[in-house]
Amino acid sequence: xxxxxxxxxxxxxxxLLLSTEHSLCxxxxxxxxxxxxxxxxxxxxxxxxxxxxxxxxxxxxxPGIIDVDVLQALHGRAPSVATGAKRVxxxxxxFTLQGDGDMVNEGLQEIIHCAARGEKFTAVLLNNGVFGxxxxxxxxxxxxxxxxKTTMATGRVPELHGxxxxxxxxxxxxxxxxxxxxGAMHTPAAIKWTKQCLRDAFRAQLDGxxxxxxxxxxxxxxDWYVEPxxxxxxxxxxxxxxxPLRVIKSL
Amino acid sequence: MSAxxxxxxxxxxxxxxxxxxxxxxxxxxxxxxxxxPITPSTEILEYMSFRQPQVGGVCVNAESEIEAINMVxxxxxxxxxxxxxxxxxxxxxMQESLAELSNAEIPCVVVxxxxxxxxxxxxxxxxxxxxxxxxxxxxxxxxxAVDLIALAFQLxxxxxxxxxxxxxxxxxxxxxxxxxxxxxxxxLPPKPWAATGARGRRAHNVTPLGSPExxxxxxxxHFNAMSEKCARMSTEKRCETGLLDDAEVAxxxxxxxxxxxxxxIRQCRTRGLKVGWIRxxxxxxFPDEVVAAAASRVRAIAVFEQNxxxxxxxxxxxxxxxxxxPAIGGISHDHSGFGVGPLLEPATIIRxxxxxYEGKAAA
Numbered sequence: 001x002x003x004x005x006x007x008x009x010x011x012x013x014x015x016l017l018l019s020t021e022h023s024l025c026x027x028x029x030x031x032x033x034x035x036x037x038x039x040x041x042x043x044x045x046x047x048x049x050x051x052x053x054x055x056x057x058x059x060x061x062x063p064g065i066i067d068v069d070v071l072q073a074l075h076g077r078a079p080s081v082a083t084g085a086k087r088v089x090x091x092x093x094x095f096t097l098q099g100d101g102d103m104v105n106e107g108l109q110e111i112i113h114c115a116a117r118g119e120k121f122t123a124v125l126l127n128n129g130v131f132g133x134x135x136x137x138x139x140x141x142x143x144x145x146x147x148x149k150t151t152m153a154t155g156r157v158p159e160l161h162g163x164x165x166x167x168x169x170x171x172x173x174x175x176x177x178x179x180x181x182x183g184a185m186h187t188p189a190a191i192k193w194t195k196q197c198l199r200d201a202f203r204a205q206l207d208g209x210x211x212x213x214x215x216x217x218x219x220x221x222x223d224w225y226v227e228p229x230x231x232x233x234x235x236x237x238x239x240x241x242x243x244p245l246r247v248i249k250s251l
Numbered sequence: 252m253s254a255x256x257x258x259x260x261x262x263x264x265x266x267x268x269x270x271x272x273x274x275x276x277x278x279x280x281x282x283x284x285x286x287x288p289i290t291p292s293t294e295i296l297e298y299m300s301f302r303q304p305q306v307g308g309v310c311v312n313a314e315s316e317i318e319a320i321n322m323v324x325x326x327x328x329x330x331x332x333x334x335x336x337x338x339x340x341x342x343x344x345m346q347e348s349l350a351e352l353s354n355a356e357i358p359c360v361v362v363x364x365x366x367x368x369x370x371x372x373x374x375x376x377x378x379x380x381x382x383x384x385x386x387x388x389x390x391x392x393x394x395x396a397v398d399l400i401a402l403a404f405q406l407x408x409x410x411x412x413x414x415x416x417x418x419x420x421x422x423x424x425x426x427x428x429x430x431x432x433x434x435x436x437x438x439l440p441p442k443p444w445a446a447t448g449a450r451g452r453r454a455h456n457v458t459p460l461g462s463p464e465x466x467x468x469x470x471x472x473h474f475n476a477m478s479e480k481c482a483r484m485s486t487e488k489r490c491e492t493g494l495l496d497d498a499e500v501a502x503x504x505x506x507x508x509x510x511x512x513x514x515x516i517r518q519c520r521t522r523g524l525k526v527g528w529i530r531x532x533x534x535x536x537f538p539d540e541v542v543a544a545a546a547s548r549v550r551a552i553a554v555f556e557q558n559x560x561x562x563x564x565x566x567x568x569x570x571x572x573x574x575x576x577p578a579i580g581g582i583s584h585d586h587s588g589f590g591v592g593p594l595l596e597p598a599t600i601i602r603x604x605x606x607x608y609e610g611k612a613a614a
Contacts, residue, residue, distance in 0.1 A: 049448035069446040071328045072458030077321040084325025113314040
C-alpha cells in the first residue's frame with residue numbers, strides 16, 4: 001500500500017492581497033513588487049501595524065486590493081505624508097510606494113528632505129523610467145537612448161533631455177539614510193535578491209536606524225516599445241548599466 | 252456669542268495673538284504642527300516648536316509649505332488633530348493639497364495670518380481645483396481667535412473637513428488677556444476611519460480618489476457625495492450684529508478691521524448717525540440671510556474690507572439689489588507691506604461711513 005505525501009504549497013497569492021485582479025498591463029513589474037512587499041509584511045507579522053502611503057501612478061490601483069491600511073498621497077507627496085504618519089504613530093510600520101515620476105520628478109525635494117531628516121520609514125521606488133499612467137512619457141530616470149512618447153525621434157539624448165537622476169546613489173550620500181539598495185523584478189533571482197533588500201530596509205526601520213530606500217526596477221511592457229517577453233532582457237541591456245543591482249548603503 | 256458656550260475655562264493670561272492661537276490649538280488637543288516661517292504667521296511656528304514637545308506632540312519646521320501641508324495630511328490621516336499656519340503666499344503653495352484634503356475627508360486646521368485681508372477670495376472660493384469648500388472662520392479679537400480655534404477643531408472632526416481660520420497681522424501681534432476653553436475627553440471624538448494599522452479590523456484606505464473598496468474607482472459618485480456634504484456644511488453660518496434695530500446704514504466687515512469698524516460705528520452713534528454693523532464670523536458659509544434681512548430695512552449696506560473688494564461679492568449676492576452696496580474699504584499698507592495701513596484710522600472709517608449715511612458715497 002502506498003501513501004500519498006501531503007501536498008506542500010509552494011506558491012500562492014499572499015493573504016494580504018485581496019484579489020489577484022489588477023488593472024495594470026500583463027507583464028508589468030509593479031504587481032510583482034507589490035506581491036514581494038506583501039509577502040514580507042506577512043512574514044514579519046507587520047500587517048496589524050502597517051500604514052502604506054501610496055503615490056500616484058499605475059500602482060495607485062493597488063490600495064483597493066491590499067489588506068493593509070493606506071494613506072493615499074498626492075503626486076510626489078508620499079514622503080511628507082509618511083513623515084506625518086510616522087511622527088505621530090512612531091510604533092507603526094510605515095512604507096511608501098512611489099514611481100520614478102512621483103519620487104524623482106514631482107517630489108524630488110521631498111524625498112531628499114525626508115532622507116536628510118532621517119525619517120524612520122521605508123521608501124520603495126518602483127522605477128520603470130517612464131510615466132506609464134499618462135501613456136509613456138520621459139521621466140527624470142529615463143535612461144539615455146530610451147524611446148518614450150516625448151523622446152520618440154532620438155531616444156533620450158543629453159543634448160536635448162539631460163541625464164537620468166540616479167536617485168538611490170544620490171540618497172546614499174545623505175547622512176540621514178540608514179540603508180539604500182537597488183533591486184529588480186526581471187528574473188526570479190533578482191526578485192529573491194530584492195526581497196532580501198526589502199527585508200533589510202524594513203529591519204532598518206523596525207530597529208529605528210533611520211531612513212531606508214529600496215529602488216526596484218520594474219518592467220513596462222507597454223511603454224518600452226519591446227515585446228512583453230523581451231522586457232527582462234531590456235532591463236539587463238538598458239537599465240543595468242545605469243542602475244546596477246547592489247546594496248549602495250548597508251546597515 | 253461664545254463659540255464654545257458652556258465650557259470650563261482656564262485662568263486669564265496675557266498673550267500675543269499668534270501665541271494664543273498656538274496655545275489654543277494645544278489646548279484643543281492638536282498634537283502635530285508643521286510650518287514654514289513667513290510673516291506674519293511665524294510666531295505660531297516658533298511657539299509650537301517648544302510647546303508641542305512639552306505635551307508629547309510634534310512640531311516640524313518643514314523645508315517648504317508643500318511638504319508642511321502634506322505632513323499635516325499624514326498626521327491627520329492617522330487620526331491626530333493637526334494644524335498648519337502660514338500667510339496667503341504660503342497658502343497659495345498648498346492649494347493642491349488643501350483641495351484634495353477635502354476630497355480625502357481629512358480634518359485639519361489651516362490658519363492664514365493674512366497680509367491685510369487680501370485672501371478672502373482664496374479662502375472662500377477655494378484657491379485649488381475642484382468643487383470643494385472649506386469652512387472659514389474669521390476672529391476679530393484674540394479671545395475670539397482662541398474660541399474659534401477650538402471650534403475649528405470641533406467642526407473639522409464633525410464634518411471631516413479642513414477648517415480655515417483667517418487672522419491677520421494686527422490680530423497676530425496684539426496682546427490681550429485671554430482664557431482657554433478646557434478640553435474634555437468627550438470633545439475628542441473617535442476617528443474610526445483613520446489609518447492606524449488594521450489591527451482587528453478590515454484595512455482602511457484614506458484617499459481623495461473615491462471608494463476604497465472598488466478596483467475601478469467611482470470618481471463621479473465620490474465627488475457628488477463631497478459636493479452634497481458641502482451643501483450640508485453651509486448650515487454652519489455664524490455672525491455678529493450690532494446696533495442694527497433702527498439702523499439706516501449697515502456696515503459689513505470681518506476680522507481685525509471689523510473691530511475698528513465697530514468702534515467707528517459707536518462714534519457715529521454719538522454723533523446721531525443711525526448706523527449698525529454685521530460681522531460675518533464664518534466667511535464660508537457666508538451669513539447671507541442676516542445681510543438680506545438687513546438689506547430690506549436700511550438705505551445702504553456698506554462694505555469695509557482691507558482689500559480691493561472681495562467680500563463685497565458675497566454681500567451683493569445676499570442683498571440681490573435690495574439696497575446699494577458701496578465699498579468703503581480698500582488696499583492699505585505701511586512700508587512693511589503686511590497690511591497695517593492708514594485706512595485703519597478710525598477717523599477715516601468714520602468719514603467714509605458718514606459719507607454713505609449722507610448719500611455721498613457711490614454704490
